Every structure is written in C-alpha cells, then in structure tokens.
Amino acid sequence: MKAVKFFFFFLFTIGLTQNLWAADKIRVVATITTLADFIQQVTGDLADIYTIAAPKRNIHFYAPTPKDVLKVKKADVLVHTGLDLEAWRPPLLETAGNxxxxxxxxxxxxxxxxxxxxxxPTILSRSQGDLHIFGNPHYWVDPENAKIMLETIANRLSELYPEHASEFQKNAKAYRNKIDEKMKEWLAFMEQFRGSSVITYHKSWPYFADRFGLKIVEQLEPVPGIPPTAKHLAKLRSLIPEKNVKLIIKETFGENRTSEKLSRETGVKVAVLIQNPGAAKEVQDYFSMMDYNFNQIRKALKNE
Ligand SMILES: [Zn+2]
Structure with a gap:
C-alpha cells in the first residue's frame, strides 16, 4: 500500500516538474492571495505568480504541499507578510532548498x-499559545498599509530587476492612486458606523477598525489561536450589553457555532469578513474584497 502511494506521489511530482513555471517570466511565489494581487498589479504581464495558501484558510495553520515545495524550489522571488503569520515558511524554504x-x-x-x-508585545513569548509574538500581522486590511506594501514590492523588484524598474514604479503608483480615490468613498461610507463597538473572533481586524472608526472591545479567542472557553464566553455575554456591542466580526475560517450562539443569545449580528481575495466568488481582488467587507458590515448593522 505504501509503495502504491509513493508511486502516485512520484507521478504527481513528475507531472508538476514538467510544466512548473511559464517560460520567460519572473517566477514569483506569494504566500497569500492579497500579495499575489499586489504583485500582479506591480508586474503587469512580466511575472508568473503562484500563491501558496488558499484564501479561505487560516494562514497561521497552513500546511505546505509537495507542489508548494516544487514551486519554491524553482522560483525567482518570494513575497511574504513577514513577522510570524506564515510560521510554516522557514521549514518550507528549508525543504525547497532554493x-x-x-x-x-x-x-x-x-x-x-x-x-x-x-x-x-514587550516580551516575546508563546507561553500563552499566542500566535502574534512580533505584533499583529494582519495589517493589509488597512488600505493605507496596502499602499506601503505596494511600494515595498515595487522598490524591491526594481532592485532585483532594474531593467523593469520604471514599469514597476509606474504600475505601483497608478494602483496607489486608485487606492487613494477609493479611500475617500470607503471612509465616507463607514462614517455612519463610526464609534460602533465590535467583538472579533480572531485578532485579525485592529488595523481595519482603527482606520474605519470601529471600536474593538474584545475577541472570542481569549488569546490569538486559543479557542473560546466557557469562562471567556460568560465574560463576553455580560460585556456585550455593558459596552453596547453592535457587531461580531468573524473570519471566513474556523468554526461558526460559537459566534452564532453568542449572536442568538445577545441579539448582536455576525458579519463574516474576508481577509484575502478569492475567499468568495465575487471577491477576486483587493478592491472587491474591501467593498464586500463594508457591505457585510452594513447588512449586519442595519439588519438587512
Ligand atoms: Zn492572527
């Protein structure tokens, strides 16, 4: 049985190595679809982009596949979010040996x-099971941070491929301008909900909340990555009326039961928001992701 399995794995990997990357393109691996979208914007048709983690997944707990290893092995550039979001990245790079x-x-x-x-945090420690030991890594859901990320991608690619620098810079600037335009619309839209108290499931939304005027009062997870306990939920049940909490924000991954139960018990609606393009059919890029999230918030807060 083991031999049969190995044989199929062998066929699988041979198949993959044959047509692994497009010829004559810069071969770029992105860890998440948001980065793939930004790289696409910056590089136009100069790059062939492969994304590792599926958009609906919890990026913290992704497990790389043999295909990921093969892609990284032959890639020219790797773009990632840094910090400890992709804890699986160092072992993957080690295995790929590029x-x-x-x-x-x-x-x-x-x-x-x-x-x-x-x-x-002032002390780096995972002793509480915390997944965010270098600071909160979910920063790209603030479009002002997206602009910084685009600049970093364009500047670094320009260093690596100076022959395309002017194109990278031009594309990144155009996209940043587009974000500036959209920001006016998004901020105006969220004005009606300014100051609303919310609870989030994971600590995925502090940058988003700060930018768009929501007030996060607690999380369902007592510590990032640790599931809600009965004691913690009891605390939330009393906190919701006390702090006039209007909304529970949840990610596309993880169990839904607890937030739904809390919603039934307290009457506070749940909005499921997206962190990476592709997590819903109608969300295929950064702009449609932000629009989708604002609509989810509106539906929940206006009881639509
Ligand atoms: Zn996290």
Missing part, C-alpha cells in the same frame, strides 16, 4: 517592512 531564499535571502521580499505595527 539558495535565493536561504542565508541572506536576497530574493525574498518581506512586505511588513515599513508598516507601523500594533500590539507589539
């Missing part, structure tokens, strides 16, 4: 550079 991403890792682009992080 010298570009080992040692000095000159061909790695860490887009957390230049981001003003929140919730940076």
């Amino acid at each position: 010298a570009r991403f080992l040692g000095e890792a000159k061909f790695e682009i860490d887009v957390s550079k230049g981001i003003k992080l929140v919730e940076v």
Whole structure:
C-alpha cells in the first residue's frame, strides 16, 4: 500500500516538474492571495505568480504541499507578510532548498517592512499559545498599509530587476492612486458606523477598525489561536450589553457555532469578513474584497 502511494506521489511530482513555471517570466511565489494581487498589479504581464495558501484558510495553520515545495524550489522571488503569520515558511524554504531564499535571502521580499505595527508585545513569548509574538500581522486590511506594501514590492523588484524598474514604479503608483480615490468613498461610507463597538473572533481586524472608526472591545479567542472557553464566553455575554456591542466580526475560517450562539443569545449580528481575495466568488481582488467587507458590515448593522 505504501509503495502504491509513493508511486502516485512520484507521478504527481513528475507531472508538476514538467510544466512548473511559464517560460520567460519572473517566477514569483506569494504566500497569500492579497500579495499575489499586489504583485500582479506591480508586474503587469512580466511575472508568473503562484500563491501558496488558499484564501479561505487560516494562514497561521497552513500546511505546505509537495507542489508548494516544487514551486519554491524553482522560483525567482518570494513575497511574504513577514513577522510570524506564515510560521510554516522557514521549514518550507528549508525543504525547497532554493539558495535565493536561504542565508541572506536576497530574493525574498518581506512586505511588513515599513508598516507601523500594533500590539507589539514587550516580551516575546508563546507561553500563552499566542500566535502574534512580533505584533499583529494582519495589517493589509488597512488600505493605507496596502499602499506601503505596494511600494515595498515595487522598490524591491526594481532592485532585483532594474531593467523593469520604471514599469514597476509606474504600475505601483497608478494602483496607489486608485487606492487613494477609493479611500475617500470607503471612509465616507463607514462614517455612519463610526464609534460602533465590535467583538472579533480572531485578532485579525485592529488595523481595519482603527482606520474605519470601529471600536474593538474584545475577541472570542481569549488569546490569538486559543479557542473560546466557557469562562471567556460568560465574560463576553455580560460585556456585550455593558459596552453596547453592535457587531461580531468573524473570519471566513474556523468554526461558526460559537459566534452564532453568542449572536442568538445577545441579539448582536455576525458579519463574516474576508481577509484575502478569492475567499468568495465575487471577491477576486483587493478592491472587491474591501467593498464586500463594508457591505457585510452594513447588512449586519442595519439588519438587512
Ligand atoms: Zn492572527
């Protein structure tokens, strides 16, 4: 049985190596679909982009596949969110053994550079099971941070491929301008909900909440990555009326039962928001993701 399994794995990997990357393109691996979208915007048709983690998944707990290993092995550039969001990244790079991403890792682009992080702990420790030991890594849901990320991608790619620098810079600037335009609309839309108290499931939304005027009072997870306990839920049940909580925000991943139960018990609606394009059919890029999330919030808060 083991031999049969190995045989299929062998066929699978042979199939993959035959047509692994498009010829004559910059081969870029992105860890998440948001980054793939930004890279696409910056590179136009110059890059062939492969994304590792599926958009609906909890990025913290992703398990790389043999295909991921093969893609990384032959990639030119790797773009990731840095910090400890992709805890699986270092072992994946080690397994793939691509010298570009080992040692000095000159061909790695860490887009957390230049981001003003929140919730940076004074002591680095996972003793409480915390998944965010370097600060909160869910920073891209603030479009102002998206602009910084685009700049980092364009600048680093320009260093690596100076022959395309002007195109990268031009594309990134155009996209940043587009974000500036949309920001006016998004901020105006969220004005009606300014100051609303919310509870989130995971600590995925502090950057989003700060930017768009929501007030996060608690999380369902007592510590990022630790499921809600009965004691913690009891605390939330009394906190909801006390702090006039209007909304529970949940991610597309993880169990829904607890937030739904809390919603039934307290009358507070749940909005399921998306963190990466592709997590819903109608959400295929960063702009439609933000629009989708604002609509989910409106539906929940207006009881539509
Ligand atoms: Zn997290």
